[in-house]
Amino acid sequence: MSVVETKAERVTGWNRPPVIEPDGEGELLEVAMGPHHPSTHGVFRMDVALDGERVIRLKPVFGYLHRNHEKIAEGASYLASMPYTDRLDYFCSLTNNWAYALAVEKLAGQPVPERAEYIRVILAELTRIQNHASSIGFLIQEMGASGTPLMYAFKEREKILDLFESLTGSRMMCNYMRFGGCRVDVSAPWLDATRKVVAGLPAFVDEFEALLSSNEILMARCQGVGILRPELAVNAGVSGPMLRASGVNYDIRKVDHYGIYDRFQFRIPLGDHGDIYDRYMVRVLEMRESIRILEQALRDLPAGPIMDAKAKIRGFRPKPGEAYGRIEAPKGELGFYLISDGGPNPYRYRVRPPSLINLTVLEDMCLGHNVADVVLIFGSVDIVLGEVDR
Amino acid sequence: MLGDGILKGMAETARNFFGSYVSKERLTTVEYPEQRIPTAENARVFPFLVYDGTDWEAGMRCVACQICEKECPPKCIYIEKSADKKPDFVGKPQFYPARFDIDISVCMSCQICVEVCPFEAIKMDTQFELATDDRFGGLLEDRQKLAKSNEYYHSIHPTEAAEVDARLAEEKAKVEAKAKAAAEASAAKAAAASSPTPPAAPPAKTEGGS
Numbered sequence: 001m002s003v004v005e006t007k008a009e010r011v012t013g014w015n016r017p018p019v020i021e022p023d024g025e026g027e028l029l030e031v032a033m034g035p036h037h038p039s040t041h042g043v044f045r046m047d048v049a050l051d052g053e054r055v056i057r058l059k060p061v062f063g064y065l066h067r068n069h070e071k072i073a074e075g076a077s078y079l080a081s082m083p084y085t086d087r088l089d090y091f092c093s094l095t096n097n098w099a100y101a102l103a104v105e106k107l108a109g110q111p112v113p114e115r116a117e118y119i120r121v122i123l124a125e126l127t128r129i130q131n132h133a134s135s136i137g138f139l140i141q142e143m144g145a146s147g148t149p150l151m152y153a154f155k156e157r158e159k160i161l162d163l164f165e166s167l168t169g170s171r172m173m174c175n176y177m178r179f180g181g182c183r184v185d186v187s188a189p190w191l192d193a194t195r196k197v198v199a200g201l202p203a204f205v206d207e208f209e210a211l212l213s214s215n216e217i218l219m220a221r222c223q224g225v226g227i228l229r230p231e232l233a234v235n236a237g238v239s240g241p242m243l244r245a246s247g248v249n250y251d252i253r254k255v256d257h258y259g260i261y262d263r264f265q266f267r268i269p270l271g272d273h274g275d276i277y278d279r280y281m282v283r284v285l286e287m288r289e290s291i292r293i294l295e296q297a298l299r300d301l302p303a304g305p306i307m308d309a310k311a312k313i314r315g316f317r318p319k320p321g322e323a324y325g326r327i328e329a330p331k332g333e334l335g336f337y338l339i340s341d342g343g344p345n346p347y348r349y350r351v352r353p354p355s356l357i358n359l360t361v362l363e364d365m366c367l368g369h370n371v372a373d374v375v376l377i378f379g380s381v382d383i384v385l386g387e388v389d390r
Numbered sequence: 391m392l393g394d395g396i397l398k399g400m401a402e403t404a405r406n407f408f409g410s411y412v413s414k415e416r417l418t419t420v421e422y423p424e425q426r427i428p429t430a431e432n433a434r435v436f437p438f439l440v441y442d443g444t445d446w447e448a449g450m451r452c453v454a455c456q457i458c459e460k461e462c463p464p465k466c467i468y469i470e471k472s473a474d475k476k477p478d479f480v481g482k483p484q485f486y487p488a489r490f491d492i493d494i495s496v497c498m499s500c501q502i503c504v505e506v507c508p509f510e511a512i513k514m515d516t517q518f519e520l521a522t523d524d525r526f527g528g529l530l531e532d533r534q535k536l537a538k539s540n541e542y543y544h545s546i547h548p549t550e551a552a553e554v555d556a557r558l559a560e561e562k563a564k565v566e567a568k569a570k571a572a573a574e575a576s577a578a579k580a581a582a583a584s585s586p587t588p589p590a591a592p593p594a595k596t597e598g599g600s
Binding site for chain 1: 392393394395396398399401402403418430431432433434457461462463498499500501502505506514
């Protein structure tokens, strides 16, 4: 722990050289963890320099899953980019859809009907719950509990994905939101099924917590490990549960009130220490708050159209200008920056992915810890490589 | 006491393990190839072309307008317009696709072709067991392979297909009413001219498609 603290004292900006000196004799051992490493959630490499078990340097290597998303979007029509956004963070395709739709709606000055806003909130919060549940499952999986908590999380995720499938047609690649509303309307049976699932969610979170929260092994592995200080988190632009676990009260749902989030009563859970356990706990508590939002949204869902009457699907050409639309995705601030020159495709299209920017502090969190903890710290960041590399 | 939390967690797993013998709710998986969960009604996999009636070539709704080809994000559709025309479901002569290929190894099942199609000609299938050992030809579907009947469409998406049929019937009724009004007007005109020859009979309507 002391090593991490001396490092933090010597950091002035966050763009710093590695500062930990090896204390043993002999050479450092350089290990390439990944790109084919079961803990890397995909294809990601960490070049670690080890002094015994202790991490002295860590260099993340990105780009193995680069698919040219931004350039493809600059050549495609506005609508054609929508299914590609599903493939960014493939765990949360609906929040990706929303962020992109929000940016385009800002660009074109396109209003959204109230019912569509409510449907978006319901789907986004369901996405948040399934993302947090499975990300905790993966974290515990990396701790060595092979399968059980992950399968508990997936059992619940399955119910939510079934809802997505029966509404949007696809479990993961939903491609559901459109500029000015949503693609299809929710039906009464779908709402009943959703109410049933939401009613079962508190019991699931209770079960999940009984399984994990007071587990001594989990506490021993997580508490005091991978501490991220709030100053560093803010300077590095970290967002989402990572930032809130460090105790910074910043949630775009509260800051921006995008959509209709100002109508709902919910609290923002904050961590004290910024360690892995806090990140785990913040996610669990966020699931509980999401259930509250879901209950309110399902209660207040108004009748009405789901697409704005003036919304255009084909031949959509927003006037020249620029817009940045951002939302609180389950992993952090997801933003889309668009510049239009009045043509059928954006002149510039840029994604601000939460996973990539949260990963930039990986070295700061890992230095001085053991190799086994690196896997855990990396898991607690909650990334999806599709979004990191784009 | 140290170990309390672990015991609590184990009690939870034990409850699920023994509960799975009693309660169906706790048994969440099925043995896939033998047991199958029915797909959701809205499920989508790959596109197919709808035809009316029994002859897939004559009843094909597609008029080769190539909108889907243009809008398809991964550009997996290839269409060649026909040189001649055939009557569509209201009897209006329309082009038809001389070639319509979808490379389903490229298709990403996004449904945008279905959304932009103004003729209700392309719809999403729910058939997902499409594994083949032919990597190129086996995954390139031509128009004959893509053509599926309206009855098949009704069997996989009943609600949506009923809506589509109602919309098409309405359109057809509108066109027929318009044609009838036009024919009556021309007949009245001819009668007003009071030519010695009897008024020309309205042009015989060809009943295309169904």
